[in-house]
Amino acid sequence: MTWSDPRGYDPMIALSAAFEEQNPGVKITWDKRSLQGFESTPVDQLAADYDLLIIDHPHVGAVARQGCLLALDELLPKTAMTALANETVGKSFISYAIDGHQWALPVDAATQVQAHRPDLGNRVGTWSDVKEVAKNRAVILPMRPPHSLICIFTLAGNIGHPCGSEQDRLLPEDVLGKVFSELKAVSDHIDPECFGMDPIAAMDRLAEDNTLRIAPLTYLYKGYSNKGYRANRLAFSDIPALGRSGPVGSALGGTGIAVSSRTGSPELCAQFAAWAAGAECQSGLYAASNGQPGNAVAWASEEVNAPVLDAYRNTRLTHEAAWLRPRHDGYMAFQAEGAEIVNEALTGKRPVPQAVKSLNRSFAESFKGVVH
Template sequence: MTEACTLKGMTWSDPRGYDPLVAASAAFQERYPHVTITWDKRSLQGFESTPVEELAQAYDLMIIDHPHVGEVVADGCLLPIDRHGAPEVLARLEAETVGKSYHSYFYGGHQWALPVDAACQVQVIRPDLRPTPATRLTEVMAEARDGRVLWPLRPPHVLMSFFTLMANIGSAFPVTRDLPIDRAAAKRTLEAMQALADLVDPACHGMDPIAALDALSEGDRFALIPYTYLYAPYAKDGYRPHIVTYHDIPAEGESGPLGSALGGTGLAVSARTTHPEICTEFALWVASAEVQRGLYTANNGQPGNAFAWADPQVNARFGKAYHQTRMSHEAAWLRPRHKGYMGFQEAASHIILDALTGKCMHDAALDALQSRFTESFDG
């Protein structure tokens, strides 16, 4: 008789992060009756900031954010998925992944998580208030002058917009210490952000994507969010009082909707688990096209698998959110992932927000940004 096995998982508290994993765990237990997986959850802010090493001490399975992988490698707290995952299965998942999502968890020669959720900054509109998306930032400015724009600027999302716009104008933020920040491009980006920030409600400074989407979908004042992370369930009928639709980002550069800062989440296995094989098998199964286009999306999940993104039935349930933002996701920009990056992300977010709220001059902010980025490689 197979010995009973209970695994603990940690995810984030939004239905998109919690519901599909609970459903997947129940279905997995039907395949392996001796395996029980329970899930705890933490806030979005906690998800973005809690060290993976801390979670790995208490959990077998974890949903992680890809910028943590440099710390993961240095701390040795996660089990490489390729330790127990078959090469042919991993190769198939890599080929089936939207954009750089699979690659975002590959670091130091190993795969540290599997992309079960793909996201980047996209544009959201209320189709009853604005029938078509903005294609240029200038259109967003016109709506902002009429008080119809929301923009989540709570750290780290203010920095994500900065990254997105820098990449969109053709000079992406550096990912290595030997390449300095393009000062002219960074200044142009900050000036564009300042012009928009001066027009939106100051309440945006405290909003994350969920708060902004709630405000957009529950009232009648706002028509557009130009840059925020995709949360596909908001496009479902009945999820909120009003349906929103998702679209590619409005461009500031001349090459269309490229450069959006990549987000999403990956399913990882703790190096401390006493059940590495079954944890790896669960992760591979959840990331598969079968699960991603089926029970995962049926339970508020936002898939990372391209077969799910292309599925007509999945798109029909989510207002064509995946079809209509595919270009932004395929052309998304991958953040730095070195060991000191997470500390830099926190500091840089407040530097940019301080600049937009008049607490420091733009030139001083850019000096501080370069200094903190350089220092982040010395930890």
């Protein structure tokens, strides 16, 4: 099971065909789900039906408790695990590690970055610049849950206050208040339809609408930089800084490949996963098959960067300095509730001070029942 965007589906089909050629008698068939399903569907439900899964790292706390995936460090040679750890883009590799085990291998790296229309102007460097562009109604932001909450995460991390360092609150109230103020200064000037848009919908609009110039916070979708993918190409670059430390603190995304604990072919599945995440495959067949690699060797490749306007090189700093979301069992419920709280505050349905308290309370409650 993978997800339905071409970047999530196409490379899996190509890799499976190549793997089948090298392993006579093996057949790998992929199903796909929407981005929303990828972000929210519990992994244990999918692991009941599929041998191989493309997963989102915030699920790993629940995964470790439920025992629905196999620990890949127990199936693969230590040398292979070391190589993949060394070849990670930022925290992509460790994002799938919890409770002393590796539950998935990164095949796709992404974090919130900046997208802009190079035919309409240049990227911006600071959040102050974003606010000025927003006044001209030229900014788009994907704010459909969970992405509104993720914008809060990124802006907080960028000013030196990563969310979730304490279990009793998401952030100090004054920090959350400042971040809300900065985000609202932009969201007040965007199309209200943005609150129903995920990054795919927002990138589609940005590529088509000549009144829009930038998406200051959106996950990297390299396909929009490919020639002919949409009416106009998008360029990706580092996030515009709110703080003084450059493009740090962006909320990490990406995908990893995992193996169900119910599979009848654990060694074969682990072999496929390690190959799919490895430097040779990622730099070659994976990238050539519409994939967005998660391996740093691929990210440095001229051949991989050339078709996408150097999207990997131009966002590398943001990815290397990205912040890792909480992954405890209970986080996913908070992420869903927290994004709704954020949107209510940004659209005037809830006072910001009340939203700040609600976010902190919801985050603290997400740890109830977690054994430490």
